[in-house]
Amino acid sequence: MSVIYDRIALIGLGLIAGSMSLAIRDRKLANEVVGYARSQQTRDTAREIGLCDRVTDSLAEAVADADLVVLAVPVGAMGDVAAEIAPHLKPGATVTDVGSVKQAVIDAVQPQLPDDVHFIPGHPLAGTEHSGPRAGFSTLFINRWWLLTPLPDSDPQAVDRLAELVSAMGAKCDRMEPGHHDLVLAVTSHAPHLIAFTMVGVADHLRRVTDEEVIQYSAAGFRDFTRIAASDPTMWRDVFLHNKEATLDILGRFTEELFTLQRAIRMGDGQQLHDYFTRTRGIRRGII
Ligand code: NAD
Incomplete structure (x- = not known):
């Protein structure tokens, strides 16, 4: 496959950014993938497993000369990260995000960015209950939907180029209006996660009454249904705080x-x- 962006910066080296890095590098879709992680432990792990071409603790260094910047942090952190990278972005660069909520991310990120960069929000409908830099794998996006929610004034060529990258990683790309995305995802992902968290909470109450039997004899229904309740608490806290209306x-x-x-x-x-x-x-x- 051919190079789509010269340099890609991934901000927040968890499950999604890690999987993107592996998919992009496997398929040679960029000449360089730079990863930013704020914690020393994540940077050490990323270097140890060779997740990116380069790993840095500086947001400014990560985004310098990047043609595509991907915000892959929890939804509630997107606005602050955007404000911090804004002065260092290359004119003409594209900024996207992978947040599970779209309208709140647009409201937080868009005002922070300079006019000479393209902001094209997105959301891969792919994931697991695992998180962190070791959780990523290069085939995560294959045959999974990746929704882009461009803004009315988004540059069509920049949108097409991002869609090309998404498709080259194996995903099926579609475009959607952000508010509609948030309602659809509230039904298909957000509410089911909340119900799974709640079911585990109910089992936890009962465990005292049934002397651990609830956990010991977990039937297939409970196990299948609650797998997603092992997901990252920060990510899910932010999803519910930022997709409040649709979830309610x-x-x-x-x-x-x-x-x-x-x-x-x-x-x-x-x-x-x-x-x-x-x-x-x-x-x-x-x-x-
Ligand atoms: P993750 O927990 O694996 O990784 C997130 C990373 O962001 C971590 O390394 C964390 O240390 C870092 N981080 C947190 N706050 C930060 C901050 N303020 N500044 C810099 N770094 C920060 O999470 P993930 O599953 O990769 O999720 C990342 C984004 O992708 C989230 O917005 C989530 O909503 C979205 N998403 C997740 C899934 C999924 O199933 N996990 C699926 C689609 C989209």
């Missing part, structure tokens, strides 16, 4: 559905339960 909307709808099923159980309404599960099974089986 979805949780309201979820609670109504739950009450409906709760009532059907109480009333012994097998027909209603069967009909509901038949419908939801059909929908779930349609998702590959």
Whole structure:
């Protein structure tokens, strides 16, 4: 594959940036990938496993001469990082982010950046419950969606170039309006994570009553359903704080559905339960 950006700077060397670095370097999509990490431990690990071509503790050094800068820090940190890199960005560079929420990131980042750089927000719909520099792997994005949420005045050529990189990493690229993205992700990712966290919390309460049996005999349903509850607490705190309206909307709808099923159980309404599960099974089986 051919080089798409000469130099790419990755800010925050965790699961997503680490996977990007490996995917970009495997496929030779850039001449140099520079990684910034604020903690010594992350920098040491990144160097030890050869995650990037170069690792630095200086944001200014990381973004100097970079043609693409990727903000891969928790959503709540995006604005501060953008403010810090702003004076050091190369004119004409593209800045993107990989945050799980889009409108709040746009509101925080856009005002910080100079007019002569292109800000094109994005979100790879790919991840695992693991975090940190060792969690990354080069195939993470293959056949996964990567949504770009360009702004009305985004330069189409800059958007196309970023889309080219995303596709070259193996992802399926699509474009979406940021508010719509936040509502869709509240249903497909944010609310399910909250419900998984809650289910583990319920098990934790019961564990005292059942003398650890809840954990010891965790059935497949509990294990499958709560795998995502092992995800990074900082990342998820920030997602809920920054996608508040959409998450609350979805949780309201979820609670109504739950009450409906709760009532059907109480009333012994097998027909209603069967009909509901038949419908939801059909929908779930349609998702590959
Ligand atoms: P991660 O925890 O693996 O990595 C985040 C890195 O950012 C860590 O190295 C952390 O030390 C660093 N960091 C935190 N605050 C910082 C700050 N103020 N300044 C500089 N560095 C800072 O997380 P990740 O899973 O790679 O997530 C990164 C971003 O990608 C988040 O915005 C998240 O919403 C988004 N995202 C995550 C997933 C997922 O499943 N994990 C999927 C898609 C998008």
